Amino acid sequence: MKSEFPRDNESPRAHAALLSSTPKGAAIGRRIARQHLTSWGINSRAPEAFHSALLIVAELATNASTHGRVPGRGFELALSLTTARRSRTTVLRIEVSDCRGDRHPVLPGACSPNSQSGRGLTLIDALASRWGTVPRDPSAKTVWAEIDLTSTDAPTHATDAV
Numbered sequence: 626m627k628s629e630f631p632r633d634n635e636s637p638r639a640h641a642a643l644l645s646s647t648p649k650g651a652a653i654g655r656r657i658a659r660q661h662l663t664s665w666g667i668n669s670r671a672p673e674a675f676h677s678a679l680l681i682v683a684e685l686a687t688n689a690s691t692h693g694r695v696p697g698r699g700f701e702l703a704l705s706l707t708t709a710r711r712s713r714t715t716v717l718r719i720e721v722s723d724c725r726g727d728r729h730p731v732l733p734g735a736c737s738p739n740s741q742s743g744r745g746l747t748l749i750d751a752l753a754s755r756w757g758t759v760p761r762d763p764s765a766k767t768v769w770a771e772i773d774l775t776s777t778d779a780p781t782h783a784t785d786a787v
Contacts, residue, residue: 638665638706642697644686645699651686654702658682658719659688661704663711667717667746675770677752678717684745685721687696688768695724716754 640661644650658679662668668675682702689700703720749756753770761767 639704641703642703643699644690645702646690646695648687650688650699651690652684653699654686654721655679655683658704662673662717667706671774674717674774678719678772681719681749681752681772682721684749685719686768687769688745689721689723692725693721698724700724705782717772717774718769719771720767720769722761722765726763 638661642654642657644654662678663677667678680780686700686702701720703722705720706715707718708715713760728743734749744754749770752772754773756768756770758766758768
């Protein structure tokens, strides 16, 4: 697991949505991510990061609606775009929180070669700059992933904020 990156507390571009823990909820989460990342200009300024982010959202939302599902409770998708003070790097952060704090994600490389599932976090590990998990009160967890955008990739105007 990779370590967390220090970030600004301010987030001029951020969105969070509570979604149902169903395949339809996961699909809606993917659409929401596509809409917001497009409105922030990431699709045109950083197409590789844009597609990586969409794959990460798809995997985390699917995991939340499959493995993190608690009947009658949803999952939360949060997206934010911030600039780290020290490095001036713009960071896209994706967070998916589900209600199953008792189930921890299967770490990359933990599945057997013949397994038909269990490779999602390996994909996230390859696509994200950093990722990890944090417990969330009272008995939930958040899986997060960050993608560093270069200064030429990042949106330049605060008025671009949604």
